[in-house]
Amino acid sequence: MSRFISKRFAQMVPYRLGEQPKNMEFIKLNSNETLIPPSEGVYESLQKAADHADLGHYSDQDATVLREAIATHYGVATDEVFAGNGADEVLSFIMLAYGMTPEGLCFPDITYGFYKTVSGAFGLNYREIPLDENFRIRAADYERAGQLIIIANPNAPTGLQLSQKEIRRIIESNRDHVVVIDEAYVDFGTRSCIPLIHEYDNLIVVHTMSKSRNIAAIHVGYAIGQAALMRELNNLKNCFNPNNINQVTLDAAVAAMQDFETLERSVLEKIKIRIWFTRQLERMGYETLDSFTNFVFTRHEGYDAQELTEFLYEEGILVRHYDQPRIRDFVRISIGTAGEMEKVTESLLKFRESIRTAKRASM
Ligand SMILES: *Cc1c(COP(=O)(O)O)cnc(C)c1O
Numbered sequence: 001m002s003r004f005i006s007k008r009f010a011q012m013v014p015y016r017l018g019e020q021p022k023n024m025e026f027i028k029l030n031s032n033e034t035l036i037p038p039s040e041g042v043y044e045s046l047q048k049a050a051d052h053a054d055l056g057h058y059s060d061q062d063a064t065v066l067r068e069a070i071a072t073h074y075g076v077a078t079d080e081v082f083a084g085n086g087a088d089e090v091l092s093f094i095m096l097a098y099g100m101t102p103e104g105l106c107f108p109d110i111t112y113g114f115y116k117t118v119s120g121a122f123g124l125n126y127r128e129i130p131l132d133e134n135f136r137i138r139a140a141d142y143e144r145a146g147q148l149i150i151i152a153n154p155n156a157p158t159g160l161q162l163s164q165k166e167i168r169r170i171i172e173s174n175r176d177h178v179v180v181i182d183e184a185y186v187d188f189g190t191r192s193c194i195p196l197i198h199e200y201d202n203l204i205v206v207h208t209m210s211k212s213r214n215i216a217a218i219h220v221g222y223a224i225g226q227a228a229l230m231r232e233l234n235n236l237k238n239c240f241n242p243n244n245i246n247q248v249t250l251d252a253a254v255a256a257m258q259d260f261e262t263l264e265r266s267v268l269e270k271i272k273i274r275i276w277f278t279r280q281l282e283r284m285g286y287e288t289l290d291s292f293t294n295f296v297f298t299r300h301e302g303y304d305a306q307e308l309t310e311f312l313y314e315e316g317i318l319v320r321h322y323d324q325p326r327i328r329d330f331v332r333i334s335i336g337t338a339g340e341m342e343k344v345t346e347s348l349l350k351f352r353e354s355i356r357t358a359k360r361a362s363m
Pocket of ligand 1: 085086087088089112152156182184207208209210211216219220221
């Protein structure tokens with residue numbers, strides 16, 4: 001830190017995505033991305049931009065066409081949508097708008113790490129609520145929380161989901177605070193809370209196009225909630241970075257949003273591969289939490305997850321290990337293509353063999 005840094009930021013601990021090494025070809029299964037291509041329309045839109053984009057004018061700061069496409073897809077009004085440069089940016093605006101209060105905000109102790117990094121950097125008063133002994137979010141712990149609540153549903157990195165009934169309990173007992181449901185993985189089979197926004201003026205649902213729509217590189221996320229809240233987020237955004245989404249990205253995101261078929265097809269493909277891979281893990285004796293996402297969170301009795309992660313690294317496979325209490329013995333493995341998951345399975349068999357050899361040697 002230089003001596004010039006604002007005091008508020010002196011303690012910041014920036015969020016790190018899964019490692020992205022450049023020195024060799026890895027099978028990259030540590031950030032829940034995919035090699036499965038997005039909608040053909042996304043490429044057409046990028047091609048059109050390459051051919052004759054108007055690059056001299058600013059993008060539409062209201063992202064109107066994209067917000068209309070999102071609104072149409074979910075059957076909400078355009079002014080019930082706010083769009084951002086990734087769900088992370090949307091979440092940041094929400095946390096600043098509704099969490100910069102004396103009571104602050106709360107989220108689970110084991111969840112998407114970004115909530116904590118934003119809170120830390122901006123000095124938000126945050127409280128981490130422990131998951132139960134089965135790594136589940138206990139709705140009762142959030143009743144009358146008295147602060148902004150952020151819950152990822154399904155949660156990451158556990159992959160587990162809350163029922164809509166439980167979420168309603170949380171929203172209804174916190175009518176004076178905003179409840180954010182981060183549905184980054186909802187397209188993989190969880191019931192969305194979007195229809196509830198017309199019942200509750202304190203609900204914001206956040207989505208990303210990085211996971212199920214296969215355009216992490218383009219990076220668009222959005223929030224859906226009542227118009228008053230969306231207007232506030234938009235105003236805050238306009239104080240910060242009015243042209244937060246560039247025009248090339250806006251156009252590509254519209255194409256992705258309008259192609260429901262590609263979304264469905266690639267979600268089903270990933271679920272099929274996840275089920276296949278989970279069965280391979282089971283055969284090798286792994287215990288895997290019930291995933292409702294495009295990743296699995298798994299552990300094996302007697303295996304050191306850090307050692308397993310390093311072994312896979314040497315095999316050219318990147319997975320995520322969290323050196324954090326309670327989940328230290330798990331690894332999170334994103335669901336890649338069928339070919340990638342076959343290679344992972346082979347490497348896991350090799351790891352098992354290496355453990356057995358080491359055991360025999362020590363007997
Ligand atoms: C990936 C992820 C995000 C971020 O999405 P971006 O649109 O890529 O910024 C937000 N929340 C959760 C739970 C995620 O897993």
